[in-house]
Amino acid sequence: xxxQIPESTIARxxxxxxxxxxxxxxxxxxxxxxxxxxxxxxxxxxxxxxxxYFGQFGVRGQGYAxxxxxxxxxxxxxxxxxxxxxxxxxxxxxxxxxxxRGFHKEGFDIVALFDIAADKIKQKETATPIYDLSELQNxxxxxxxxxxxxxxxxxxxxxxxxxxxxxxxxxxxNFAPVDLAVPNxxxxxNVDLATELITLAYYSKS
Amino acid sequence: xxxQIPESTIARxxxxxxxxxxxxxxxxxxxxxxxxxxxxxxxxxxxxxxxxYFGQFGVRGQGYAxxxxxxxxxxxxxxxxxxxxxxxxxxxxxxxxxxxRGFHKEGFDIVALFDIAADKIKQKETATPIYDLSELQNxxxxxxxxxxxxxxxxxxxxxxxxxxxxxxxxxxxNFAPVDLAVPNxxxxxNVDLATELITLAYYSKS
DNA sequence: TAGATTGTTAATCGATTAACAATC
DNA sequence: TAGATTGTTAATCGATTAACAATC
Numbered sequence: 092x093x094x095q096i097p098e099s100t101i102a103r104x105x106x107x108x109x110x111x112x113x114x115x116x117x118x119x120x121x122x123x124x125x126x127x128x129x130x131x132x133x134x135x136x137x138x139x140x141x142x143x144y145f146g147q148f149g150v151r152g153q154g155y156a157x158x159x160x161x162x163x164x165x166x167x168x169x170x171x172x173x174x175x176x177x178x179x180x181x182x183x184x185x186x187x188x189x190x191x192r193g194f195h196k197e198g199f200d201i202v203a204l205f206d207i208a209a210d211k212i213k214q215k216e217t218a219t220p221i222y223d224l225s226e227l228q229n230x231x232x233x234x235x236x237x238x239x240x241x242x243x244x245x246x247x248x249x250x251x252x253x254x255x256x257x258x259x260x261x262x263x264x265n266f267a268p269v270d271l272a273v274p275n276x277x278x279x280x281n282v283d284l285a286t287e288l289i290t291l292a293y294y295s296k297s
Numbered sequence: 298x299x300x301q302i303p304e305s306t307i308a309r310x311x312x313x314x315x316x317x318x319x320x321x322x323x324x325x326x327x328x329x330x331x332x333x334x335x336x337x338x339x340x341x342x343x344x345x346x347x348x349x350y351f352g353q354f355g356v357r358g359q360g361y362a363x364x365x366x367x368x369x370x371x372x373x374x375x376x377x378x379x380x381x382x383x384x385x386x387x388x389x390x391x392x393x394x395x396x397x398r399g400f401h402k403e404g405f406d407i408v409a410l411f412d413i414a415a416d417k418i419k420q421k422e423t424a425t426p427i428y429d430l431s432e433l434q435n436x437x438x439x440x441x442x443x444x445x446x447x448x449x450x451x452x453x454x455x456x457x458x459x460x461x462x463x464x465x466x467x468x469x470x471n472f473a474p475v476d477l478a479v480p481n482x483x484x485x486x487n488v489d490l491a492t493e494l495i496t497l498a499y500y501s502k503s
Numbered sequence: 504t505a506g507a508t509t510g511t512t513a514a515t516c517g518a519t520t521a522a523c524a525a526t527c
Numbered sequence: 528t529a530g531a532t533t534g535t536t537a538a539t540c541g542a543t544t545a546a547c548a549a550t551c
Contacts, residue, residue, distance in 0.1 A: 097518065098496070105495035109474060123532065132476035135532095136520055143534055151533040152527040168495055169502045176494070187393030193474065193491040199498075237501050238494060262501040264493055268315055268399065270338035278500040280493050285399040287470055287486050288382070288444060289311035289374055290304070292405075294484040295443050295468040296375045303542065329508065341508095342544055349510055357509040358551040 100141045104164055106131050107138070109197070111161035123154040173198040175236045179251045180243035181206035181221045184266060188242060189219045199238070203230060207247075224254070231258035238262045245269055252279075306347045310370055312337050313344070315403070317367035329360040379404040381442045385457045386449035387412035387427045390472060394448060395425045405444070409436060430460070437464035444468045451475055458485075 110130055114122060124142075125135040142148055142160075145167045149155045165171050176194070178185045181204040188194070189201045201219050206212055209223040222230060230236070239255040241248055241263060248267030255263060256277055263279045265271055268286065271279050316336055320328060330348075331341040348354055348366075351373045355361045371377050382400070384391045387410040394400070395407045407425055412418060415429040428436060436442070445461040447454055447469060454473035461469060462483055469485045471477055474492065477485050 101499050102496050105492045152531045168499050174498050183393040183396050187389040190389050197491040199494050262497040285403045286311045288405050290308050291468040292380050293307050293374050358507045
């Protein structure tokens, strides 16, 4: 069971991590909390507070050593090794996500797509195999799948979530605009694209 | 200039709206705040508070009339008419988004895709035309574009944002993992898919 | 009138920000 | 030592929740 660290802190850690990867590529040796803040659009106090939840990684008067901090954050987040990920729904969105480079770059391996009547779907260029939904349980048990992405139509989402949970997966990224009912130990994050646009539309007037 | 209404309230309004559309299709006449809360995974107090920012839409002892509330919320959000939307970046993600039904359903018309060297891109089934980025200014001026979606690689995102802003667009949905520098009057919402997965991965251990 | 549910105020909670002592 | 920047505590801010008077 994890402690009382805000989910927003965790989300920001992953932003710091990506920034540090970039800085390491550029051979930057050290960085101050104020610089991290500027580069990621946050405040220095917030950066230091976030990091302090997990340890003391900096040197007073100096800042943070980029390679060390990167290592510490990736250990904290547990992204040092790659994580097998499946996508439910092999429509436009599902297929686009499966070839999204950002996932692979951060260590997420999209190992399979699932869909109903998978045999009807033409399997374009994608290297990722598409299986029938009925094979889900089997596949998940054989392969160590850590995360499921739900890119199915809204009507199918709750049902898909149940199947995913039954297969033993406890992390779900949900693109369908519904509040999924899942057991307490299952973690869901929602990406609601239409809501994002509606929110923007509100601000685009006035 | 908009008042001090929390952005999270606006985001929830759009969730209520979609729920009400559903309820209206099912011919539900009235609904209580507690029911709205259950259906969207929130609390009744929160629902009432959100709505109270904009007026008194309910009847004490009765609840809310579904058609009326739906109308009021869509007026508030300004989604009564459709909003022209463009997508920058015609790669996998851009093309998937352009055919994403959820956008059209909520009144967002994807009127064009833009990409560098647009002529090199084979224009699959999509009905949405793909233009060269150099035509952006011209297109936006001729058509009343309200929102731009950035589905370009991270290196190209800041530059794309500048062009979009120069063309006069003030609402941006950004899929690239960077903190975009934009003028104060421009509203940006970020969807950071890799960060979502990393956050989930953190919770999938332990 | 009695019962129900809103609208709204006040209390709680948690996250962000500010400030500064510790220390490299 | 003087200067800089962290780690951490305390103050602020804002959003969520609880409670209840208003009222249909």
